Amino acid sequence: MSTGQAILAGWMENPLSAAAERARIEAEEAELAALLATLVDRYSGTLYRVAFSVLRNPADAEDAVQEAFLRVLRHRDTLPEVRDHRVWLIRIVWNVVLDRKRRAKTRPETDDVAELARVLPSSGLSAEEIAAAAQHHARVLACVERLPAKERQVLLLSAFEELTSVEIATVLGITESSVRSRLFRARNLMAELLDHARSLR
Amino acid sequence: MNISPDNSVKNMGMAEGAGANGGAASIDAALRAIAHAPVPAGIEERVHAALRSAPRHSLVLAWPAAFAGNSNWLRAAAAAAIVFVVAGGGWGVYMHVQRPMAGVVTIPVAQPAAGGGFSSAGAMRTPATVKGPMAVQPASRAQAKHRKKAGATAKVQPVPAAAAK
Numbered sequence: 001m002s003t004g005q006a007i008l009a010g011w012m013e014n015p016l017s018a019a020a021e022r023a024r025i026e027a028e029e030a031e032l033a034a035l036l037a038t039l040v041d042r043y044s045g046t047l048y049r050v051a052f053s054v055l056r057n058p059a060d061a062e063d064a065v066q067e068a069f070l071r072v073l074r075h076r077d078t079l080p081e082v083r084d085h086r087v088w089l090i091r092i093v094w095n096v097v098l099d100r101k102r103r104a105k106t107r108p109e110t111d112d113v114a115e116l117a118r119v120l121p122s123s124g125l126s127a128e129e130i131a132a133a134a135q136h137h138a139r140v141l142a143c144v145e146r147l148p149a150k151e152r153q154v155l156l157l158s159a160f161e162e163l164t165s166v167e168i169a170t171v172l173g174i175t176e177s178s179v180r181s182r183l184f185r186a187r188n189l190m191a192e193l194l195d196h197a198r199s200l201r
Numbered sequence: 202m203n204i205s206p207d208n209s210v211k212n213m214g215m216a217e218g219a220g221a222n223g224g225a226a227s228i229d230a231a232l233r234a235i236a237h238a239p240v241p242a243g244i245e246e247r248v249h250a251a252l253r254s255a256p257r258h259s260l261v262l263a264w265p266a267a268f269a270g271n272s273n274w275l276r277a278a279a280a281a282a283i284v285f286v287v288a289g290g291g292w293g294v295y296m297h298v299q300r301p302m303a304g305v306v307t308i309p310v311a312q313p314a315a316g317g318g319f320s321s322a323g324a325m326r327t328p329a330t331v332k333g334p335m336a337v338q339p340a341s342r343a344q345a346k347h348r349k350k351a352g353a354t355a356k357v358q359p360v361p362a363a364a365a366k
Contacts, residue, residue, distance in 0.1 A: 040248045045240040052238045062244060066251045073252055133234070140231035159232035190228050 032076045039085055040069060046086065046162060047093040053156045054097045056141070064100060068093040084170075090163070091171045143193040151186035158183055 044065055051061035051068075071092055072079070082088045144152055157168045165183075169176045 036252065037249065040252070041245050044245045044248055048240045048244055049236055049238055053232075053235050056235070058238075058241060062241060062247070065244065066248050069248050069252060070255055073255055136227065137231040137234055140228055141235070144232070155228075155232065156235075159229070159236040161233075161236075187225060187228070191225065194228070 032079055035079055036069070036072060036076060039072070039089065043086055043089050044069075046160075047089055050090055050157075050160065051093055051097045053159065054094075054101060060100065060104075061097075064093055064096045068096050071096070084167075086162075087167050087170050090167075094157075094171055139197060140190075140194070143190055143197065146193060147186055147189055151182050151189060154179055154182040155186040155190070 047065045047068055048061050051064035052058065055061050055064065068089065072089070079085075144155065147155065153172060154168060157163055157171060158165075163171070165176050165179045169179045172179070174182075
């Protein structure tokens with residue numbers, strides 16, 4: 001082999017190494033796809049509930065979950081570096097949901113009692129009980145909507161038993177003590193708002 | 202406090218009658234009911250379908266399949282052609298750009314001022330000269346009062362000889 005050919009061979013891509021590289025990339029892609037599929041199977045429900053707690057519309061919540069997983073797909077290279085996939089996914093869907101909520105500000109809320117009665121869990125309850133529960137929940141949720149955004153977000157996330165205060169802090173990007181103080185403020189404000197609503201009735 | 206979402210009505214009923222503590226319980230009950238909203242059936246399949254239909258790879262120009270297997274020389278020829286085109290293009294641009302000749306200084310021809318130009322640009326400003334006597338005003342009211350008391354009226358200063366000319 002002449003010097004020129006040697007330089008050319010070094011410069012040009014070696015077909016054998018290229019094939020090996022391609023095989024390695026394909027194997028990595030397959031691994032990531034399998035991981036993503038596992039995440040979808042495992043956390044779709046959780047993400048849906050998180051999205052629903054803010055949007056309160058089943059179709060919008062499902063769209064938010066799909067959008068969150070599409071974002072994950074776009075950034076799937078970072079998947080192996082993520083320590084806690086659940087909190088990471090909740091954070092993504094939380095951002096998606098807040099974006100949607102911000103964009104859809106003018107759209108009417110779906111907090112009407114009939115919609116809540118249809119959506120909320122109601123196994124073993126009579127129709128009257130379901131209606132009463134829906135009415136009460138609608139009242140509480142109307143008060144939740146009147147809370148300042150920071151307090152409202154912490155209060156909504158605190159309702160998820162799966163999330164500790166540390167995880168809520170990670171989702172919101174704040175400290176754990178901030179979570180606690182905001183939760184305390186939110187509960188006090190909610191009690192005041194409910195009292196006020198009760199006194200008006 | 203652990204409130205099952207399905208029992209939220211009963212919890213709520215207890216809570217409503219239990220004062221401030223009950224208020225917190227009713228808030229929890231409502232929020233947990235929302236947090237335990239039933240997940241629609243088949244959501245995972247729909248998410249999988251959405252992921253499958255999403256574009257995965259960015260569009261990259263691929264090497265034609267007919268040339269894929271063999272021949273380094275073909276790749277070398279393609280690379281040489283690219284180098285030739287780039288170098289030729291650069292040379293063409295270089296040849297078409299006229300360089301200024303060294304040692305020759307071109308002086309721009311002075312153009313007469315057009316009608317729309319600033320006509321007063323070259324005008325020399327002359328101060329307005331005073332022809333007659335000028336009354337010197339007192340600096341302040343207090344000063345004027347003082348002068349009045351002293352019987353002094355505003356002085357009429359003679360015009361300097363140079364200015365009078």
